[in-house]
Amino acid sequence: DADVTQTPRNRITKTGKRIMLECSQTKGHDRMYWYRQDPGLGLRLIYYSFDVKDINKGEISDGYSVSRQAQAKFSLSLESAIPNQTALYFCATSDLLGRGLEEQFFGPGTRLTVL
Amino acid sequence: QQPVQSPQAVILREGEDAVINCSSSKALYSVHWYRQKHGEAPVFLMILLKGGEQKGHDKISASFNEKKQQSSLYLTASQLSYSGTYFCGTERDRGSTLGRLYFGRGTQLTVWP
Numbered sequence: 604d605a606d607v608t609q610t611p612r613n614r615i616t617k618t619g620k621r622i623m624l625e626c627s628q629t630k631g632h633d634r635m636y637w638y639r640q641d642p643g644l645g646l647r648l649i650y651y652s653f654d655v656k657d658i659n660k661g662e663i664s665d666g667y668s669v670s671r672q673a674q675a676k677f678s679l680s681l682e683s684a685i686p687n688q689t690a691l692y693f694c695a696t697s698d699l700l701g702r703g704l705e706e707q708f709f710g711p712g713t714r715l716t717v718l
Numbered sequence: 719q720q721p722v723q724s725p726q727a728v729i730l731r732e733g734e735d736a737v738i739n740c741s742s743s744k745a746l747y748s749v750h751w752y753r754q755k756h757g758e759a760p761v762f763l764m765i766l767l768k769g770g771e772q773k774g775h776d777k778i779s780a781s782f783n784e785k786k787q788q789s790s791l792y793l794t795a796s797q798l799s800y801s802g803t804y805f806c807g808t809e810r811d812r813g814s815t816l817g818r819l820y821f822g823r824g825t826q827l828t829v830w831p
Contacts, residue, residue, distance in 0.1 A: 634817065638821075645824050648820075648821075653817065659818075662719070704765050705817060706762045706765065707752075707760075709760050709761070
């Protein structure tokens with residue numbers, strides 16, 4: 604079974620609709636992240652959480668909100684979807700290595716299309 | 719704040735070498751390298767700390783020049799399996815941005831037989 608899962612894997616919705624993307628992990632990591640990937644722009648951080656009570660905005664948080672329901676679950680919501688939120692969304696988790704560094708493990712991604 | 723990667727794309731023949739560069743205008747604590755194959759999620763390759771550390775993984779190695787805030791990824795005797803998009807992620811010097819990565823736009827590497 605995959606360590607980091609995302610649902611749904613694909614979603615097509617209309618402008619103005621509320622959408623929730625879910626992420627679950629079985630790795631036991633405290634840190635979780637939501638990224639957005641657009642062609643040619645790389646990965647941009649939307650929100651991140653270092654534990655259940657900690658939520659932080661990333662580079663492009665406008666138009667998004669998150670919920671950390673448990674250590675294993677981190678959801679991303681688009682309150683009112685707009686076409687320029689069409690993108691590939693990745694959830695990631697991380698752990699600490701030795702000197703406080705971390706390797707991030709990515710989920711399979713959710714491809715969202717807003718019409 | 720996003721690091722700059724160069725080149726944007728590289729096309730190689732199997733067995734050739736390539737270098738991918740990543741530079742930042744901010745003081746860095748670490749540089750991370752990831753590879754993403756088409757249609758898949760990014761996968762971790764390695765982390766380098768400030769201090770000029772050099773690391774290797776099979777025939778892929780990397781260096782980090784702290785003075786220049788630059789990292790380079792070296793792919794030696796490239797294999798078909800090396801094809802994909804390579805991203806560097808930079809972690810700024812420790813403080814309020816602890817553990818947060820800024821990713822570059824990626825370098826698309828294509829290896830032909």
